Each structure stands twice: as C-alpha cells, then as structure tokens.
Amino acid sequence: MDNFLKNDWHVVAQSKDLQQGKILKARLLGEDLVLWRSGDEALAWQDRCPHRGASLARGWVKEDTVVCPYHGFAFNNSGHCVHVPAHPDQPPPKRSRACVQTFHVQERYGFVWVCLGTPQKDVPFFPEWEDSSNYQKFCFGPDRYLSSAPRALENFIDVNHIPYVHGGTLGQPEQAMMGEYKVEVNEDGIKVSEVNVWQVDPGLSGQEGKADSAGLHILRPFTVCLRRGSPERRLTIFFLITPVDEEECVAWRWMFLNEPQEVLENEFRGFVNTIISEDITAVESQRPKRLPLDLQAEFHLPSDRTTIAYRKWLKKLGVTFGTI
C-alpha cells in the first residue's frame, strides 16, 4: 500500500456511533478494524485475534477488555492478552505475537480518525469548527459508493457535472457554460478559486438559481473543503472519503450554513440526500472504477483543469490505492 495514505488520517466512523461497551466494525485501505471505547478513549485495532486469527468484531467488551469469541482470550486496552480461560492460573503470554495490532486514533470534528501507519501530519484543519456559532450544522454519512475513493473525490471537485447529474435539482442543463477559474497547487494541497457555477441555493431548495463564486481547497487526497457565497451568507462543506477498498469507499460531510432564515432540517436533509444519491449513481457508472492517473487514458478540456491538477497531484504524492 502507498505510504502517503497509510501514514495519513482517515475517518472511519462518527464519534456518536462508537458507544461504550460495544464493538464497531470498520474497514480502511483493505484492512478490517474493530473500534471500541476504553473509558472515553476511542481505540482501533486490527480485526484479528493473534491466537488463531478469529474476528474480534464478533467478540464483546468486558471489564475494559475485548474478549475473543473463539477461545475467550481477553485483551486489555493496549492490546495485550490478560486472560486465557483454558489456563486461568497461568500468566498470559507477554510476547508481541500475543498482542492485537493497534492503530493510532483520534477524535475530531465529531469523527473517529485512524492512521494505519505513522502519522506524518495532524488531521486536516477545518477552521469553521472553531467558531461555529454562526452556523447551522448538519453531518452526513456514511454514504457508500461501489467505486474508488479518487473517483468519488473527483466527482465532488468536478463542478461541470452539476447541470447534468443534478439537472433539475441543483443545476440546469441550459446553465452548463463554464467560465475561467483559478487553480493553484502548493504544499497545502490544491486551491481552486473564482469558480462560477449556476446552482440553486442549497439552503433553500426551490429558490431561483444563480451563479455565485465558490472555492475549493483539496487538503488531502480524500479531503476537500468547499466554500460558497459571501462571508455573511455562506455554505461550507467539509467533505471526507474513507478509502475502504480499491473499488469501494464511504463519504462523510459536514455542511455549515449561515442563511438569513433558518433552514428546516428535514427539508434540507432530504434535498442533500437526493444530491448525494445522484452523485453515487453517476460515480458508480464510471469505468474503470479506479481513477486513471495517466492523462492519456481519458481526454480533457479547459473546464477539466481541477481534475487534471488532482490526478497529477495524486501521482506526485505516490497515491496508488484506487488508481490505475
């Protein structure tokens, strides 16, 4: 697996879904995981008992340990074996071979983040989180795509699909013309600015559409922040994708809105879920499911500058998972 993704942080669950006393399954970069809480602390382990390889996901939490359902061995919050029912009076083995493999975990922005390797950076920064008092906030996910994470991320940053994939919901085919916009690649990722794309106001579905200026900041291979509107009336989307397998991924998003009128939650969620399912249908139809990083594999037009920059950037970072 490529080191960049292995050493990066990825969302695997919403924090609220990781409850004390329960084991939650997740899958990241082709690795099955179990998540559980020791006190308040979130833990992520390989879903494999070191004794005979059974899945721990079918086990249970007992007295701050995870009990394997196969022979009942118990593992403490460091992954060490602390009890063997067949030999209750014998000290459990101390060797590393008798330990569950543990991974780095942290909780931020209401999500559980896991790094399978050695973290090289912190989780991506989401500045609106610090001062969120002006916003209405909605969290979405998990939204599953039977396609690769790079295809799903590319769909989010490719604004040219809006008039067609979302024709009649967010955009209109008659409003497909794309103007100029700026793309800048630096050590903070890819910044796309002054994108004018005709859309209805997502905060107030059914309103007249208009072309307002939006910006995208691609912070990590599968993390992007979209900001649209003015500082007084803004929509911010923090969009994250979990690369589950080469051809499967899960998306999560925070949507922060400051609209003059409060948005009705049910109406807003219904509207956004329609948009999400339109995207999933489009992405799952794309072949190959893995994103081609060779620019000769597909053809490009000036309006594809963002996605060209994204493919080149993934190649430069050495990202291979979910690409060809």
Ligand code: FES
């Ligand atoms: S396989 Fe887990 S205790 Fe034996």
Ligand SMILES: [Fe+2]
């Ligand atoms: Fe879309």
